[in-house]
Amino acid sequence: MRYIDSHAHYFDARFEEEYGKEAVDQLIDSLFETEGLLAAINVGTSPESSEIALRQAYRHKRMYAAAGIHPSDAQEIADLDRALERIEELLADPRTVALGEIGLDYHYEGTNRALQHEVFHRQMDMAQRHGLPVIIHDREAHGDCVDVIRAHPCVRGVLHSYSGSAETAKELISRGYMISFSGTVTFKNASRLAEVARALPMAALLVETDCPYLAPHPFRGRINHSGYIPYTVAVIAELHGISPEECAEITAENAKRFFSLPLD
Numbered sequence: 001m002r003y004i005d006s007h008a009h010y011f012d013a014r015f016e017e018e019y020g021k022e023a024v025d026q027l028i029d030s031l032f033e034t035e036g037l038l039a040a041i042n043v044g045t046s047p048e049s050s051e052i053a054l055r056q057a058y059r060h061k062r063m064y065a066a067a068g069i070h071p072s073d074a075q076e077i078a079d080l081d082r083a084l085e086r087i088e089e090l091l092a093d094p095r096t097v098a099l100g101e102i103g104l105d106y107h108y109e110g111t112n113r114a115l116q117h118e119v120f121h122r123q124m125d126m127a128q129r130h131g132l133p134v135i136i137h138d139r140e141a142h143g144d145c146v147d148v149i150r151a152h153p154c155v156r157g158v159l160h161s162y163s164g165s166a167e168t169a170k171e172l173i174s175r176g177y178m179i180s181f182s183g184t185v186t187f188k189n190a191s192r193l194a195e196v197a198r199a200l201p202m203a204a205l206l207v208e209t210d211c212p213y214l215a216p217h218p219f220r221g222r223i224n225h226s227g228y229i230p231y232t233v234a235v236i237a238e239l240h241g242i243s244p245e246e247c248a249e250i251t252a253e254n255a256k257r258f259f260s261l262p263l264d
């Protein structure tokens with residue numbers, strides 16, 4: 001089975017803690033060489049992690065990067081103008097294929113929603129200027145996220161680790177968006193999300209790990225990596241009545257086309 005992981009964070013400290021510094025590169029190489037991993041998008045969450053994500057992408061032939069400021073990281077930033085400038089510089093690199101991850105996260109109490117909105121809006125404007133797709137993080141902020149998306153009709157993107165309704169997903173798909181499913185769709189208590197995945201056309205679906213987080217069943221709670229993508233693919237394949245190989249191929253083609261990945 002050949003697949004693309006549309007959303008990973010290989011710079012996350014959990015990888016080094018688990019495998020050791022050099023072993024992270026070895027792990028990634030082995031996923032590309034001996035597993036079916038065709039490509040992976042290494043997604044930054046701050047100017048610093050976006051820079052590391054890009055550097056890692058240069059060390060692995062079929063790894064690409066995304067640069068952006070995550071809503072939860074926005075609050076840690078002292079000089080927002082400078083941080084956004086840094087993101088814009090990273091977008092100019094040919095290995096950066098998207099702006100992300102950006103969005104809204106209302107999960108934690110006391111988050112500065114006004115700041116999250118400002119950072120999200122400014123990065124959507126940036127995506128429009130650069131003609132790049134966005135990778136959107138939407139946690140417990142579905143309505144507000146869709147409002148920002150509607151306000152930027154020229155921008156296309158991916159809703160990553162999707163957790164909203166089928167109805168919202170269908171509206172986003174009609175706006176040129178893709179819907180990406182992570183290991184959460186395999187969880188035993190995920191029947192609602194599974195119904196959403198079943199209701200959407202395969203042509204609009206991507207798969208991802210969000211590693212090191214969200215490992216699929218039966219690895220839930222463990223450190224995740226792109227080699228577990230087949231577990232997520234198998235669940236989506238069953239929901240759509242197709243073979244896992246076909247599901248992997250369709251989602252890989254979707255990712256390749258959507259992010260204009262230069263794979264042959």
Ligand SMILES: [Zn+2]
Binds near residue numbers: 007009043101210
């Ligand atoms: Zn992520």
